[in-house]
Amino acid sequence: MSKVEGAVIDSEGEHSINLRHGGDLQRAVRDYGTAAVDWLDLSTGIAPWAWPVPTIPDQVWQRLPEIACPLQVPAASYYGCKAEAVMAVPGSQFVIQTLPDLFKGLTVALPNRGYFEHRRAWSAAGHRVIDYDHENMQGLDRLVRRGQVDAVLVINPNNPTTTCADRELLLQWRQLLAQRGGCLIVDEAFMDLQPSASLARECPLPGLVVLRSVGKFFGLAGLRLGFALSDLPLQRQLQQRLGPWAVSGPAQYIGRLALLDHSWQAQQRSRIHSMMTLQLQGMSALLKLQLHGEQWRLLTGPLFISLMLPAAAAKALYAALAARAILPRRFDYGGEACLRFALIGSEDENRRLQQSLSEALLEVLV
Numbered sequence: 210m211s212k213v214e215g216a217v218i219d220s221e222g223e224h225s226i227n228l229r230h231g232g233d234l235q236r237a238v239r240d241y242g243t244a245a246v247d248w249l250d251l252s253t254g255i256a257p258w259a260w261p262v263p264t265i266p267d268q269v270w271q272r273l274p275e276i277a278c279p280l281q282v283p284a285a286s287y288y289g290c291k292a293e294a295v296m297a298v299p300g301s302q303f304v305i306q307t308l309p310d311l312f313k314g315l316t317v318a319l320p321n322r323g324y325f326e327h328r329r330a331w332s333a334a335g336h337r338v339i340d341y342d343h344e345n346m347q348g349l350d351r352l353v354r355r356g357q358v359d360a361v362l363v364i365n366p367n368n369p370t371t372t373c374a375d376r377e378l379l380l381q382w383r384q385l386l387a388q389r390g391g392c393l394i395v396d397e398a399f400m401d402l403q404p405s406a407s408l409a410r411e412c413p414l415p416g417l418v419v420l421r422s423v424g425k426f427f428g429l430a431g432l433r434l435g436f437a438l439s440d441l442p443l444q445r446q447l448q449q450r451l452g453p454w455a456v457s458g459p460a461q462y463i464g465r466l467a468l469l470d471h472s473w474q475a476q477q478r479s480r481i482h483s484m485m486t487l488q489l490q491g492m493s494a495l496l497k498l499q500l501h502g503e504q505w506r507l508l509t510g511p512l513f514i515s516l517m518l519p520a521a522a523a524k525a526l527y528a529a530l531a532a533r534a535i536l537p538r539r540f541d542y543g544g545e546a547c548l549r550f551a552l553i554g555s556e557d558e559n560r561r562l563q564q565s566l567s568e569a570l571l572e573v574l575v
């Protein structure tokens with residue numbers, strides 16, 4: 210296996226932070242002694258406003274979940290694909306950790322940065338993993354065209370680096386990989402805000418798997434609902450691993466209503482856009498005022514803002530923010546690191562973030 214960037218799986222050392230998940234507030238409470246209620250937790254990429262869950266009818270709790278999935282048609286209409294491509298799963302994480310077990314001995318290309326659960330799953334299943342530079346797809350393009358990889362995983366847009374691969378290029382790769390019995394997997398967990406870049410509407414196609422998450426845009430991470438969009442043979446294999454009732458009745462009920470609620474979706478897009486603009490303006494102004502150096506880059510993601518910076522500065526800034534009960538997510542990539550800030554949920558929270566960031570920057574940069 211090629212080098213795993215910034216990751217030492219069983220150590221609690223510096224790089225192991227890449228293998229933790231955001232939203233682990235209890236860990237922050239333990240590490241810093243600040244009570245959970247006092248934190249501004251910006252360590253996830255989940256929308257700060259959730260689709261408003263109504264009272265769930267008693268029978269939804271009492272009956273087993275429907276076997277003929279009631280989410281297929283609403284999900285197909287939301288994602289723009291054919292209903293037969295849709296398979297509901299208990300979070301896209303289920304597919305990430307199951308998919309590699311459906312294959313044997315593949316050479317799979319993974320982005321050198323991005324949601325690490327993919328790497329963990331493909332490595333654990335014994336496949337040969339090749340890193341590609343997610344900021345420069347030419348290397349990967351050569352590997353695909355020369356037939357040197359069987360499977361390619363693209364996180365689109367990437368979390369936390371925000372890069373988004375070109376749709377047409379991905380479709381070409383899908384075709385080349387499928388011709389050789391391979392596949393392209395596109396993790397679109399954060400794609401809801403830029404549907405024109407999605408491959409979902411191409412599904413089902415042989416050799417294409419698209420993963421979607423209901424947790425992020427709908428702010429319903431605890432619901433554990435996501436979708437695999439794929440062709441039928443792959444869907445059957447996944448279904449076998451999934452068993453009959455993996456998506457709960459309440460998740461089916463809530464998911465269906467949320468996917469059909471177009472006016473809430475429009476409102477959500479608009480407030481995400483407004484709040485992101487506000488948060489970004491504040492953060493860019495602070496960083497411009499206080500920093501001079503090309504090693505610091507501010508990247509705008511769909512539901513988060515990523516600050517790329519030297520690892521030592523990231524460590525210091527993270528600690529200075531934590532001392533003010535602000536919790537971003539830190540990723541360490543060796544020399545470079547990333548502090549990812551979730552979208553904030555109100556103007557008050559924004560003021561608190563900007564004030565704390567301004568103080569923390571002064572403290573770190575003196």
Ligand SMILES: Cc1ncc(COP(=O)(O)O)c(C=O)c1O
Binds near residue numbers: 398435
């Ligand atoms: C890029 C990416 N894909 C997939 C997931 C899994 O999300 P879920 O299982 O909630 O759908 C995450 C979670 O953070 C993620 O960041």
